[in-house]
Amino acid sequence: MIMTHRNKNTEALIKVNNLSFAYDKRNVLENVNFEVNEGDCLAIVGPNGGGKSTLLNILCGELSTTNSSVAICNNVPSQVRKLLGYIPQKNYYDEQFPIKVLQVVLMGRLGGKGFWYSKYDKKIALENLRKMQMENFAQHSFPSLSGGQKQRVLIARALATETKILVFDEPTSSLDVHSQNLFYDLLCDLNKDYTILVVTHNIHEVPKFAKSVLFVNKNTDFLSFTKGKEQDFYHWYQEKINV
Numbered sequence: 001m002i003m004t005h006r007n008k009n010t011e012a013l014i015k016v017n018n019l020s021f022a023y024d025k026r027n028v029l030e031n032v033n034f035e036v037n038e039g040d041c042l043a044i045v046g047p048n049g050g051g052k053s054t055l056l057n058i059l060c061g062e063l064s065t066t067n068s069s070v071a072i073c074n075n076v077p078s079q080v081r082k083l084l085g086y087i088p089q090k091n092y093y094d095e096q097f098p099i100k101v102l103q104v105v106l107m108g109r110l111g112g113k114g115f116w117y118s119k120y121d122k123k124i125a126l127e128n129l130r131k132m133q134m135e136n137f138a139q140h141s142f143p144s145l146s147g148g149q150k151q152r153v154l155i156a157r158a159l160a161t162e163t164k165i166l167v168f169d170e171p172t173s174s175l176d177v178h179s180q181n182l183f184y185d186l187l188c189d190l191n192k193d194y195t196i197l198v199v200t201h202n203i204h205e206v207p208k209f210a211k212s213v214l215f216v217n218k219n220t221d222f223l224s225f226t227k228g229k230e231q232d233f234y235h236w237y238q239e240k241i242n243v
């Protein structure tokens with residue numbers, strides 16, 4: 001297992017440099033440093049309350065920092081929100097609201113231009129539904145889909161923003177074992193075209209998809225993952241969690 005340092009030949013997509021963040025003067029992230037290269041598939045792990053969601057919110061531009069400690073493609077996150085496609089753990093639609101699958105994906109095309117979609121937007125939405133093998137569900141009611149199908153639609157919505165980085169928050173928490181395995185196959189497939197970040201508590205699933213791992217517990221530690229060296233990863237994780 002090779003620890004911590006990255007190949008510097010390519011410029012990192014995400015650069016975090018001496019990031020600290022506090023809620024009400026209480027630091028929840030302290031002196032955080034890491035980089036994510038294009039094509040990486042990064043698992044973000046750590047205990048409850050360690051700061052994973054806070055870090056994601058900063059990367060997605062939802063929480064701002066006072067200095068220039070975070071750069072996405074050399075920009076401040078809030079200026080390049082479209083570069084990160086966030087796929088939430090749960091969907092936040094009212095389960096009774098009769099929104100169609102295609103309308104959910106078209107939301108990925110809203111970009112400060114109001115609720116107006118062009119033919120091109122519709123083409124992009126349908127193309128991404130096809131990629132997720134959900135094209136035949138375009139006119140179905142979104143709330144009527146299964147958890148796994150909803151997840152594929154939400155991925156299609158993120159892809160429709162023409163994003164570079166896909167960000168998953170606890171993606172397998174409501175999936176059965178078969179759907180989890182299908183999801184990890186899908187993740188590896190998506191990773192051919194997109195850089196991926198996955199927040200997970202499912203440590204035993206990490207070796208199925210991760211190329212690197214970030215442990216977050218106020219501070220962070222970064223690990224490059226080597227296939228076949230899973231035991232090294234588990235030891236590293238145990239050491240971190242027992243501190």
Ligand SMILES: Nc1ncnc2c1ncn2[C@@H]1O[C@H](COP(=O)(O)OP(=O)(O)OP(=O)(O)O)[C@@H](O)[C@H]1O
Pocket residue numbers: 023024028046047048049050051052053054055
């Ligand atoms: N909006 C907020 N205001 C004040 N404190 C907050 C807020 N959001 C999170 N916190 C606190 O910040 C700390 C980090 O929370 P965060 O949700 O980032 O951790 P996490 O690693 O994502 O946790 P989990 O694994 O439980 O989802 C926690 O102590 C939490 O109580």
